[in-house]
Amino acid sequence: MIVKTKNVMFRNDEAFPLRVKFEMQPITAMHSHEFVEIVVVLSGKGIHTTSFESRPIERGDVLVIPPGGVHAYDEADNLELMNVLFDPSRLPMPILDMNKLPGFHALFAINSNFFESNRYYPAFHIGADDFEPVKVILQQMKTESELMNPAYRLCFLGYFMALLGNLCRFYVDNHTAAHETAMNISKVINFLNTNYSRKLRLEEIIVKVGMSRSAFMRQFVQATGTSPIDYLLQIRMANACRLLRSTEQSISEIGYQVGFNDSNYFSRMFNKIIGQTAREYRKHQNL
Known part of the structure; x- marks a missing residue:
């Protein structure tokens, strides 16, 4: 089976791993990628096959293939696609408030293992009225990538961010009912990103998704690679680092602001997770 690698796909600009391709899709054997692929069907019809299912696709369908995902096209009848390829681990993309969009986590921030275990890749259909603005964004991305005018990276990334939003x-x-678990986990991730400074109890989190404790814990770990408590700690530490870099607040004040009522505990956890003390971190950022 062919594996499309990052080094080959983004070899022309490794520091900016984002590509867009318009193509008439031929019948294609099973293959995988080391990056995310967004497939937008512009026209025609076909059969898209994964390890889990074969499904017909048509104009307005959107498929998201996660890193390591395996797929093929078994039928292609004048099938015109727009493929957006990117490496989220290396693309200098500002997240801004996308962390507050459950759809962002469900589509792009959940571990590939979650999709393999639940036997699907994200797929949905955009209605005709909504599809036209998406086509305009795709065309703008195509133009920027082809002309490569000054500041093309800036404009290309801006259109890409608009597409993601x-x-x-x-x-x-x-999304279909089969994708509801991913949406529930994504809502929890959104809740944690929004309420990380509060004192949170696991029961308060679980009640939001209507799942048993064991099912929720299993699905959350599959989706994020860690437990809800450890995920919350990561969010708190990321925000603590941001405040250490951007403010003159004391370390104790920052600890309280990101959800720690005990400054000594905050200092210990910061050292454990970040690998240096908060004071050392701030000093190195100011060099």
């Missing part, structure tokens, strides 16, 4: 919104409204 729109896809995340549409997915929330158009």
